[in-house]
Amino acid sequence: MCGLLLLCSVLSLWGAVWGRPGQYCVDQPSGVEVFAGDSVTFPCSFVFSRNLTAITNRAIVFQAGNISYCGAPIYNSRYGNTIQEYKGRVSLVGDPQAQNGTITLTSVRTSDRKNFCCRVQLLNQNTIIQQWQNGFGTQLTVRGENKMTMHQPPFISALVGDTVTIPCHFSISSKKKIQKISVSSVQWSFGQYLSCRTVIYNSSTGAERREDRERISVAGEGGASILIKRVTTNDRGWYCCGAQVTGDGQVYTTQRETGTNLIITGKTNQMKIKQPKEVTFPNSSTISCNFTLPEDEDPLWLGIYWMFGNPREGFAYHPHPELIHPRYRGKTRLVGQSDLYLEEVIGMDNTNFYCRVAMRLCNDTQQNTIETLLEEGAGTLLHVVNVHGPTSQWTLYIILFVRCALICILIPTGILGFIKIREDIYTIYQMKTRVPQ
Numbered sequence: 001m002c003g004l005l006l007l008c009s010v011l012s013l014w015g016a017v018w019g020r021p022g023q024y025c026v027d028q029p030s031g032v033e034v035f036a037g038d039s040v041t042f043p044c045s046f047v048f049s050r051n052l053t054a055i056t057n058r059a060i061v062f063q064a065g066n067i068s069y070c071g072a073p074i075y076n077s078r079y080g081n082t083i084q085e086y087k088g089r090v091s092l093v094g095d096p097q098a099q100n101g102t103i104t105l106t107s108v109r110t111s112d113r114k115n116f117c118c119r120v121q122l123l124n125q126n127t128i129i130q131q132w133q134n135g136f137g138t139q140l141t142v143r144g145e146n147k148m149t150m151h152q153p154p155f156i157s158a159l160v161g162d163t164v165t166i167p168c169h170f171s172i173s174s175k176k177k178i179q180k181i182s183v184s185s186v187q188w189s190f191g192q193y194l195s196c197r198t199v200i201y202n203s204s205t206g207a208e209r210r211e212d213r214e215r216i217s218v219a220g221e222g223g224a225s226i227l228i229k230r231v232t233t234n235d236r237g238w239y240c241c242g243a244q245v246t247g248d249g250q251v252y253t254t255q256r257e258t259g260t261n262l263i264i265t266g267k268t269n270q271m272k273i274k275q276p277k278e279v280t281f282p283n284s285s286t287i288s289c290n291f292t293l294p295e296d297e298d299p300l301w302l303g304i305y306w307m308f309g310n311p312r313e314g315f316a317y318h319p320h321p322e323l324i325h326p327r328y329r330g331k332t333r334l335v336g337q338s339d340l341y342l343e344e345v346i347g348m349d350n351t352n353f354y355c356r357v358a359m360r361l362c363n364d365t366q367q368n369t370i371e372t373l374l375e376e377g378a379g380t381l382l383h384v385v386n387v388h389g390p391t392s393q394w395t396l397y398i399i400l401f402v403r404c405a406l407i408c409i410l411i412p413t414g415i416l417g418f419i420k421i422r423e424d425i426y427t428i429y430q431m432k433t434r435v436p437q
Contacts, residue, residue, distance in 0.1 A: 023049035025362040025370055026101075026118050026134040027300040029154035030194055030238075031258030033141040034108050035173050042138050044094065044101035044118035047298045047362055052122065052130060059121040060092060060101035063133075070117035070137045075103065078121070085111075096120075099298070105140075113142045135368060136194075139258050145173040148252040150224075150241050153320075155261040157303070157358045157372050162312065164231050165323055166260050168224040168241035170252075178247040186224045187242040187255070188216075196240035196259050201226060225322075228262075236264045263372045270294050273377035275355050280383045281345045287380045289338040289355035299359040300370060304338045307354040310379070316340065316353055342382075349384035 026046045034040040044060070059078035064086075065071020075082045075090040082090045089107055094100030101118050119133035143149050151169045158164045168186075172178055186203040189196035200216065201207050207216040219227040224243045228235060240259030245252045271291040279287055287306075293299065306317040314325035317332045317340055324332070331343045340353060355377040363369035 023047075023362065024120075024130070024132040025300060025368050026120060026132065027360060027370055028116075028118055028134045028136075028138045030136070030261070031139040031141060031256075033143060033149040033151065033256075035143050035145060035147075035149060035171075036108055036110055038108055039104055039106045040108055040140065041093065041102060041104050042116050042118065042140075044103070044134075045300045046099050046101060046118070046120045046132075047300055048120070048122065048130065048132075050296060050298075054124045055122050055129070056125055057123040058096040059123060060094070060096055060103070061119040061121060061131075061133075062090065062103055063117045063119060063137075064112075064114045066114055069133065069135055070115045073119075077101075078123075108140075108142055110142050110144075112140055115139050132368065141257050143173075143254070145175045146252075148172045148245060148254050150243070150254050150256045152239075152241055152256060152260045155263055155372070157263045157265065157374050158231055159267060159374060159376065160232060160264060162231055163227065163229045163314070164235075164262065165219045166226050166228070166239050166241075166262065167320065167322060168226065168243070168256075170224065170243055170245060170254065172245070172247060172252060176247070178250075181245055181247040183222055183224060184244040184246050184251070186218055186226075186244075188226050189240045189242070189255075189259075191238045191240070191259075192236075194238060194258050196238050196256075231262070231264055233264050235262060237262060263374075265372060265374050268373045268375045270373060271357050271359075271375045273355055273357060273375055275353075275377040275380050277378075278381045278383060280385060281342070281348075282385075285342050285345070286335060287340045287342075287353055287355075287382070289340065289357075289377060291338065291355075291357050291375070293359075294361065294373075297361055299361055301360040303358040304334060305356040305358070306332065306340045307356060307376070308351055310352045312354070345382065345384045348382055351382050352379045353382060354379045 026044060028042065028044055032040055032042070042062070059076060061073050062075040063070040063072060064074045074086045077092045077096065089105055091104050093104050094102030101120060105112065115137040117133050117137035119131060121128050121131040123129065149171045151171065153167060156164060156166060172181065187199060188201040190198050190200045199208055200212065203218055207213045215229045217227050219225040224241055226239065238259045238261055240256040242255035271293065273289060273291045275287060275289045303319065305315060308314065308316040308325070308328070315323055316325065316328045317334060318324050321329060333341050335341045338355060338357070342348070356374065358372060358374045360370050360372050363371045
């Protein structure tokens with residue numbers, strides 16, 4: 001009987017914490033890294049059923065620990081208090097009314113190396129009517145000042161056949177005044193789950209598998225990011241970056257404990273993206289992109305991108321500038337929610353631009369499971385007319401130079417001519433007025 005009661009209690013807790021399928025989700029990154037003594041932010045976004053009424057307040061509770069659901073609460077926004085270990089170090093920086101429960105932890109200690117779970121509570125007056133949380137949370141890795149931290153995006157969404165860059169950046173403690181830093185070696189590992197246990201790339205030997213040697217490489221010179229060409233569904237999973245860096249004679253080596261979730265998906269048509277078939281510059285410097293959100297669902301996250309080329313060559317616009325193709329870097333930006341603005345169009349004639357919309361939603365059937373949708377528009381062909389390129393500009397410069405040269409020649413010549421004429425007139429005048437002897 002006791003065992004049955006315990007099982008019933010666990011199932012009751014599971015339902016209360018996780019909510020019901022397709023209605024309640026909390027989204028957090030799998031891991032972040034920080035130096036001891038610095039501050040760190042734990043992003044937390046959430047959604048819940050629109051049918052839930054009579055909500056008078058929303059509370060954010062953060063828990064920390066190394067067990068399922070992250071253990072005991074350390075912070076509750078409802079009361080604005082924390083446990084003694086975290087007192088004065090935790091603050092809510094997100095707006096729960098905007099479905100954002102992000103917190104910041106200051107003066108990070110090595111003892112803070114735990115998982116941090118975001119729980120959402122919906123209240124009617126002082127009564128909790130629904131609560132749920134992310135079951136895995138965000139793993140906090142704390143590095144000492146003689147180490148370095150690695151930074152990767154929590155996830156990247158792509159279509160089958162895309163070329164994908166997974167960024168990896170490293171930081172050395174600000175307490176170290178290092179003048180020159182160079183990357184000695186880079187290693188990437190892969191896993192089907194959060195941990196990456198299989199090495200797939202090493203900068204010394206290249207890709208581990210022969211079939212990947214023309215597909216996987218380091219992106220750019222002197223960096224640690226990885227480039228994967230022609231991705232397939234087999235490339236889905238987690239990618240963790242590791243690097244060895246030399247700075248002022250000291251060697252720093254670090255491997256990410258949790259990495260980037262690469263989500264490979266097929267195109268959806270739920271968002272009904274609309275963009276014009278053609279645009280002409282200079283009549284328009286903006287390419288519009290309109291879409292609709294799925295009915296009765298609020299996205300946890302929404303991303304807008306623009307691709308170019310047929311087949312796709314890369315990003316004409318991306319929220320992270322480093323991922324924009326060099327041809328377009330610094331020349332594009334978003335206006336409104338999703339329209340592409342072109343700062344200049346030289347060399348872009350007869351180029352196709354494709355609007356991409358990605359969003360993260362609560363799964364319809366699985367509890368607190370998040371799915372990513374990715375859709376691409378049919379494309380817009382850009383026509384460029386009557387735009388002066390570099391050659392026309394040089395021609396203008398030459399014309400201006402010639403004109404200036406002619407002016408510089410004609411003005412002195414005119415002055416000298418005028419002086420000569422005056423001298424001749426004066427000489428003739430003297431001859432006519434001279435008295436004969």
